[in-house]
Amino acid sequence: MTQNKTQVNLKNRIIVALDTADFTQAKSLVKTLKRDVPIFKIGSELFTACGPRAIQMVRESGREVFLDLKFHDIPNTVHRSVRAAIQYEVAMLTIHVSGGLRMMQEACVAAADEAQKKNLELPKLIGVTLLTSLSEEDVKNEIGLSKPIQETVLRYAGLAQRAGLDGIVASAFEIKRIREHYGPDFLIVTPGVRPEGASRDDQERVLTPKEAFDLGASYIVMGRPITQATSPADAMARVIQSLT
Ligand code: C5P
Numbered sequence: 662m663t664q665n666k667t668q669v670n671l672k673n674r675i676i677v678a679l680d681t682a683d684f685t686q687a688k689s690l691v692k693t694l695k696r697d698v699p700i701f702k703i704g705s706e707l708f709t710a711c712g713p714r715a716i717q718m719v720r721e722s723g724r725e726v727f728l729d730l731k732f733h734d735i736p737n738t739v740h741r742s743v744r745a746a747i748q749y750e751v752a753m754l755t756i757h758v759s760g761g762l763r764m765m766q767e768a769c770v771a772a773a774d775e776a777q778k779k780n781l782e783l784p785k786l787i788g789v790t791l792l793t794s795l796s797e798e799d800v801k802n803e804i805g806l807s808k809p810i811q812e813t814v815l816r817y818a819g820l821a822q823r824a825g826l827d828g829i830v831a832s833a834f835e836i837k838r839i840r841e842h843y844g845p846d847f848l849i850v851t852p853g854v855r856p857e858g859a860s861r862d863d864q865e866r867v868l869t870p871k872e873a874f875d876l877g878a879s880y881i882v883m884g885r886p887i888t889q890a891t892s893p894a895d896a897m898a899r900v901i902q903s904l905t
Contacts, residue, residue, distance in 0.1 A: 671904045678702040678884035682710035691722050697897050702727040716749045725752035731789050733757035740767040747775040751784050758788040758817040765824030788821035790814045793832040793853030796865045833868035836876040852882035859886040
């Protein structure tokens with residue numbers, strides 16, 4: 662299948678989540694998809710099961726790593742964790758905005774200092790706002806936040822920008838307002854994206870890849886619609902085709 666300019670440009674902004682505990686499966690997904698996927702996301706499942714060799718495997722395939730460990734701890738611990746992550750030369754890493762301003766600032770200081778010391782590229786620091794699996798009811802009744810999701814996410818985005826983070830993770834429904842408030846350079850990474858007709862799984866706030874990009878997402882993250890497809894390569898090709 663040939664790809665036009667828009668498709669090529671947008672496909673460089675698709676991140677595939679390697680959500681598996683099985684190293685062989687992760688490796689085979691990278692091998693199958695690397696032609697079309699520039700960045701693979703390694704989250705807590707793969708990292709806990711396989712450790713840094715998962716990062717090494719993606720880096721050796723010539724692709725970038727989004728290390729999604731969602732750090733959330735006291736500022737000193739997050740500082741030290743971010744420092745430890747720099748050595749893996751990842752392109753992006755995540756921390757929870759709800760950890761507060763001081764925690765995020767420590768993450769920025771640690772990343773800048775360690776990258777400079779080791780003469781390595783500074784990864785993009787991305788703040789996790791509200792998980793895209795949470796519904797309005799969950800947020801109100803379980804977590805006890807009285808404000809609507811959109812308002813909380815907007816507030817979190819502002820806090821992340823104030824702390825010096827490069828961007829945030831937010832669902833497609835929040836993109837427009839975040840863009841309006843925090844400008845064109847603030848990165849918006851959008852998971853919970855589902856191609857037309859795909860299962861929503863446990864994601865509550867979902868839109869299609871094209872809708873997410875049209876709204877202004879910098880990157881989209883897709884896991885199960887690609888990785889659990891009968892043919893991940895075909896599923897990915899269909900996503901790219903839908904991006905015109
Ligand atoms: O399989 P699926 O496409 O739902 O995977 C989405 C990925 O994005 C998962 O790896 C999940 O951890 C991550 N994520 C998310 N919502 C957030 C932050 C990260 O779904 N707010």
